[in-house]
Amino acid sequence: MLNNSIKFFIDNKFIAWLLLLFFVCWGIITSPFDIGIDTLPRDPVSVDAIPNLGENQQIIFTQWSGRSPQDVEDQITYPLTSSILGIAGVKSVRSNSMFGFSSIYIIFDEKVDFYWSRSRILEKLNTLPPNLLPTGVKPSLGPDATGLGQIFWYTLEGRDVNGNPTGGWDLHELRTIQDFYVRQGLTAARGVAEVASIGGFVQEYQIDVKPDKMRIYDISLPEIMQAVKQSNVDVGAQTLEINLVEYYVRGLGSIKSIEDIENTVIKTIQNVPLRIKDIAHVSLGPAERRGVLDKSGVEAVGGVVVGSYGANPNEVIQNVKEKIIAITPGLPKKTLADGRQSQITLVPFYDRSILIQETLGTLKEALQLEILITILVVLLLLFNLRASVLVAGSLPVAVLMCFIAMRYWEVEANILALSGIVIAVGTMVDMGIVLTENMLTHLMKAPNKETISTSITKATKEVAPAIITALATTIVSFLPVFTMVAEEGKLFRPLAFTKTFALIASLVVSILILPSIAVQLFSIDSKNKQKSIFYSVSLILFSSLLLFYEYPILAFIGIIVGIFNLGKSIIHQGYLTLYDKIQNYCYVLILGFLLARIWMPLGVNHSLFSNFFFVVIIVSFLYGLVSLIIEYYELILGFLLDLRFLFLGLIGVVLLLGFQSFRHIGQEFMPSLDEGSFLLMPTTTPHAGMQQNVNNLRMLDKAVAALPEIDEVVGKAGRVDSALDPAPMSMYENIIQYKTEYKTDEKGKRLRFKKDSNGNFLLAIGGFISPEEAVEKGLSEKDLIIDPKGSYFRQWRDHIKSADDIWDEIVKSTTIPGLTSAPKLQPIQTRLLMLQTGLRSPFGIKVKGADLQSIEQFGLSLEQQIKNIEGVRSTTVFAEKNIGKPYLLIELERDKLNQYGLSVASVQNQLQAAIGGSKLSSTIEGRERYNIRLRYPREWITSPNDLNKILVSTPHDLKIPLGDLVTIKYEKGPQAIKSEDGFLVGYVVYDKEENFSEMEVVRNVQTHLKKQIEVGNLVLPEGLNYSFTGTYEQQVRANNSLSLIIPLALAIIFLLLYFQFRSVVTSLMVFFGILVSFSGGFILIWLYGQPWFLNFDFFGIAIRDLFQIKTINLSVAVWVGFLALFGIATDDGVLVGTFLKDSFQQRKPQTINEIRTAVIQGGKRRVKAAMMTTTTTLLALLPILTSTGRGADLMVPMALPTFGGMAFQVVTLFIVPILYALWKESQLKNEIK
Secondary structure, three states: OHHHHHHHHHHOHHHHHHHHHHHHHHHHHHOOOOOOOOOOOOOOOOEOOOOOOOOOEEEEEEEOOOOOHHHHHHHHHHHHHHHHOOOOOEEEEEEEEEOOEEEEEEEEOOOOOHHHHHHHHHHHHHOOOOOOOOOOOOOEEOOOOOOOOEEEEEEEEEEOOOOOEOOOOOHHHHHHHHHHHHHHHHHOOOOEEEEEEEEOOOEEEEEEEOHHHHHHHOOOHHHHHHHHHHOOOOEEEEEEEEOOEEEEEEEOOOOOOHHHHHOOEEEEEOOEEEEHHHHEEEEEEEOOOOEEEEEOOEEEEEEEEEEOOOOOHHHHHHHHHHHHHHHHHHOOEEEOOOOOEEEEEEEEEEEHHHHHHHHHHHHHHHHHHHHHHHHHHHHHHHOOHHHHHHHHHHHHHHHHHHHHHHHHOOOOEOHHHHHHHHHOHHHHHHHHHHHHHHHHHHHHHOOOOOOHHHHHHHHHHHHHHHHHHHHHHHHHHOHHHHHOOHHHHHHHHHHHHHHHHHHHHHHHHHHHHHHHHHHHHHHOOOOOHHHHHHHHHHHHHHHHHHHHHOOHHHHHHHHHHHHHHHHHHHOOHHHHHHHHHHHHHHHHHHHHHHHHHHHOOOOOOOOHHHHHHHHHHHHHHHHHHHHHHHHOHHHHHHHHHHOHHHHHHHHHHHHHHHHHHHHOOOEOOOOOOOOOEEEEOOEEOOOOOHHHHHHHHHHHHHHHHOOOOEEEEEEEEEOOOOOOOOOOOOEEEEEEEEOOOEOEOOOOOEOEEOEOOOOOEEEOOOOEEOHHHHHHHOOOHHHEOEOOOOEEOEOOOOOOOOHHHHHHHHHHHOOOOOEOOOOOOOHHHHHHHHHHHOOOOOEEEEEEEOOHHHHHHHHHHHHHHHOOOOOEEEEEEEEOOOEEEEEEEEEEOHHHHHHOOOOHHHHHHHHHHHHOOEEEEEEEEOOEEEEEEEEOOHHHOOOHHHHHHOEEEOOOOOEEEHHHOEEEEEEEEEOOEEEEOOEEEEEEEEEEOOOOOHHHHHHHHHHHHHHHHHHOOOOOOOOOEEEEEEHHHHHHHHHHHHHHHHHHHHHHHHHHHHHHHOOHHHHHHHHHHHHHHHHHHHHHHHHHOOOOOOOOEEOOEEHHHHOOOOOOOEOHHHHHHHHHHHHHHHHHHHHHHHHHHHHHHHHOOOOHHHHHHHHHHHHHHHHHHHHHHHHHHHHHHHHHHOOOOOOHHHHHHHHHHHHHHHHHHOOHHHHHHHHHHHHHHHHHHHHHO
16 A cells, blocks of 8 residues: 555656645644745644643632631631532642632642533532521632733833823823723733733722711711612613603612712701711722732833633734734823823733744744755765755655644644754654665666656655654654653643654655655756756746745745756756766855854854854764765774674663763753743731832832843732732732843844944944943943944843843842842743742742641741751742731620620621721722722721720610720731641742752752751651652652653564564664663763863854753753654664665575675665764754753753764664674574584
8 A cells, every 4th residue: 555655646746746735835824933924824733932831720719808818718718628629530729818818729630621620610619508608708710721821911001102101190090991991902802811900009989987076976887888878879760651752761879979979968967967078088099909010110000911721822912912902092091291192001011922932933943954954964965956955845844744733633832842843853854864865876776768757666665664664663652651641741742742743744745745756856857958947047036036025045045056057057068077066065055154144153243254164164074974984884884893892892881871871960840941031039028018018019120120131120019800819918029021132123133233443332313332331221222323234232241141140130139128039930930830839939848737837837947957958049948937917806805795785796897897998889980880988097097006996886876985895916827828638738948059950959958857857956746747849749740750651662662673673683783772872862961061071162162152061950851852862763773674684685694704794785775864864963953052042941951862862873873783793693603503
């Protein structure tokens, strides 16, 4: 069937071209990259920056205004938690009881459907037992979003027609616009789960009673409450028909203004109405708030957009931006005192799509470079441009086909999934290289009368089975990965899917489509001058058209190829061989130039010529080395066959070094993705009041905003109005956007600016400024003169070399008394951590027990112990201090209540109204809604003793001071109460020092604490237990999974090898090469952690900096690289083994010399293709290893194992033949005996 399929497509080339066009167009439609072809519709695969590692969880959010965390825990959180634990599929329940609300996180098994779990919770909430919760309390289900749902943050600001800030808007005005206009408009965007507000002041009508007037007029709080409620009523009186006309009848009596409340009659005294305004002051004022937003030291109003579960974040953000454009013209505007017109404008300060696009940009550039490198390598080793185009062209087609599968298998395109494609380039192009190289061999050796179609058919059929076997080995080895669950499953499964899709796509392209195109491409007769001239001119004209579609590189290549082919048609036949060599070398130089122009390995500070020279040196070195191996392969293999035991001993040393390297490499769960922003999360003491928190937040933002490298900082204290944010007021979250190292345009392209002869930048308004001063003043591109031949503008000060240095500056500038230090965090990373573990740090210790006081005390003891442990950054160690919030306990004396005929409920209602204020009703003013609140004036209560003066009305119209009825006490209580599965929990967080791995630090802490408990220096109270949490938990789970997955994958590979060769010995030989590759990966990772490795300069360039050489720990990203290495390592071994087997079957050697000859000839068949694959892979990975773009933090650890493994993989071309020769020689000796 395979041979028939190959022949069908070769015979029906139109079908092959049609199929190719179909896959390309469909792939462009589903591609996450915007290729810029507007004529095709867009249905892209879902895109995000990183995999959503959030657990399968739902949130139950319950508000109980004014209630302390202890009341919320006892009467809401604990009863609900106990009821929910019985729901099917629930894995764990975590909760957080805060002031005025309860958040319960129900974590389900990964197999449970997201929306099924929501329906089960709603069913449970609707069937709760009566009186389980306090009267009037209604729990609600949180938005249908994940932990990474917060995708877009913005502020509301007044801007003029030029987009410049104007101010002129009060905070309450901005909050009203946000709550009643902007929020509804953005919620309507497709894919949005909710839009939550933060900052500013929510307006309400406030009735501040005057106690003295109440005493004079003998008015009680209940009477005022009743009067207000009865004066805010609308009714519908059905319909009225008059003169055959039907009228709708409305009775209007709702409150619309302050005057309506002031004129409300409480009662009549001697026929004189007593109104609200006689005994109270009515005003529009700010409601109590539990969240504040600050932008660069100024209070602001904003919102956060939360994407729905399963929605494409990038698409949702684009939908939101379209909504913003639609609603902006209708937002309020006003004319300021200076005559300027100020329009309310939505200004983003956190936009996930920017990170997504930057990450995709890094991946897109890597794919472009790989295509160029593939053409370059094949051209150098085969000296055939057509073959180069065939092999390189199969790569983008396979990637586009992969996107089709990802779209309809609902595999998200994140950096791990797409990086799996990037680093698997070797496996993907290997099939094309093997097939094309075999085609050229058959074409060269074909008889005169044999057609090109016949030769290519034979070549394809000859290697197709071996290619399919090697491919099947790689794909089947990934089968165990599909069974992984939890966080490691979310990391690995998308990679397994994408790589499988890509390999299958590569197989389809290589076996079915590529041969058909090869027939036509190799059939172009260069000897027919008229046809050749026609093709050349057509190519030049077509390429020129590409210039109008913004494809300059493709146009340039097409024009150059057309010109050379045109010259070939004109030149004399005697000079064709020399012309071909010159032509191919020119192609190589042009491709090298394009490669240098896109890659810029030495950085933009160095000239294009310097970068081109560096690329030429690297390519020349690899080309020279590879050419030597190909040219002298027979001699080298023959020499090693003579010294086979010494060679195998050296290989054994490599395996031992690989094993020792593996043992000495640190471990971590996942390298942090550079998100281009920081999240500063310090905390203050629990007793800090609202104004103190506002002041602290303002100081933090001002301190950070003063740094020249900072673009924008927006701080938040407390929580947004969403179930997804349970933060207390004492926790600050400052989102810090820092500037790119070099000034860029909107598309991320670096800009050049004009300088004078002294190196100063010229100003647009005239004059000049030094680079240092320009950085300090934070000049924009409008302040300078853009010059394509000028210099790049570095926006960081000279001593700032990396984002880590910026963080160090932030830490120094935010050392404020009363605030804790904060670990280095980023927005996405922190959201995942907090929703998975409740921590705001990658490291933490969870203390469980039944007593908050004991938990806190033990946590403080742990804090003191951890600070001095090696690898722990002492300034980041912090034990949660929840028992520190001041409580005023007003204890009612029941005997005294009985004396005055008062009930507990009556006193409590009046107490609540007097102190916290009682919500009486709400007004309806168009789209806007405002509460009406009754309370004592805030200035009337300035100390706890003032509470005693509150008047309590009795049933007998007496006014009794509260002090006569209660005892007021002060004590410290919890600011928040956290629990897990019904047990109270507390946390101790810390961070690690640089150059220490996560697992190393955790093990140091574990060992130290265990020792201290054993010697009695640390006492673990009875009823308490502690465990390590944070990324450590994820790392342990990932290690457990990998300890099963890796051996299982290797076992499956071995079985497939056995089914291919039907020989355990041959399978072991091939398998041996895989182990050597793995050793190479481990050795390179270990070398990256050594300070002496590549510690030298090359033409003034530090090689360690160029290749970002630093300690790399074993992480999920690294293991992804090793899984990608499986394919290439297996391919080489399978094909070498297959060719050796064929060589022995053809020659049937009977002597030692004949065996060696058969071995050398079998290995020789694979050497050129293998070296092309190796060179392509190594060169293609070099741009990744030098990449500094967004996403490079994850791509470099993934690329390292493949790079190291491929560097050592070359010896497979010698190991397998030598082992094969030893085996056959031993068989021959046994037969002779």
